[in-house]
Amino acid sequence: MSLIDCIIEDDRWTDAGLEPLAETAALATLGHLGLDADDWEISLLACDDARIAALNADFRGKPTPTNVLSWPSEERSAEVEGDSPELPDPGPDPELGDIAIAFETCAREAQEQGKPMADHVTHLIVHATLHLLGYDHERDADATLMEAAEVEILGKMGLPDPYREN
Incomplete structure (x- = not known):
């Protein structure tokens, strides 16, 4: 069984190779935090801008x-700003949560930022997986913690820091 249960609503995601990218990104994120991917499930909706806007x-x-x-x-x-969230314990419910990703917005952002689409999508799946695990960026110290985790995970994957200006 795979970590990601992917529902493709927009076929452009299939052509973009979303499923293996998402699986690799989520595996790297869980592994970085010491979580066994076999204990967890994530649902991923691969959609378009109209669906994600709704x-x-x-x-x-x-x-x-x-x-x-x-x-x-x-x-x-x-609870305390800047503290790491408490990681979940494996139990009878393996569901970490749901993610939705929009093709047009991702493609436009990758082009605007001069990044390969695959790198941008990988970053967004790492980002969303961290959200499922309690990371957030609403408060400054939490944003700093989350961005540092993203940069470290992506670096281990051989991808550049998405927050560094080119």
């Missing part, structure tokens, strides 16, 4: 497209 409106009150959304299966955020 989801963004429904869940965040923002009726615009975004690159990626995530819904943790339970609240895991740290």
Whole structure:
């Protein structure tokens, strides 16, 4: 069984190789945090901008497209700003949560940033997986912690720091 259960609504994601990219990114994220991927499941919706705009409106009150959304299966955020979230224990419910990713926004951002689409998508899946594990960027110290984790995970994967200006 794979870590990612991918639902492809937009076939451009198949051509972009989303499923193996997402699996690799989520595996790297869990491994970095010392979690056994065999204990967990993530649902991934590969959609377009129209679908993610509707989801963004429904869940965040923002009726615009975004690159990626995530819904943790339970609240895991740290109470104290800048603290690492408490990692989940394996148990009877292996579901970490759900992620949705939008093709047009991801493709546009990759082009605007001069990055390969695969690198950008890998970063977004790492980012969303960290959200499922309680990482966030609403408070400054939490954002610093989350960005550092992303940079370290991506670096181990041989990818450049997505936050460094070219």
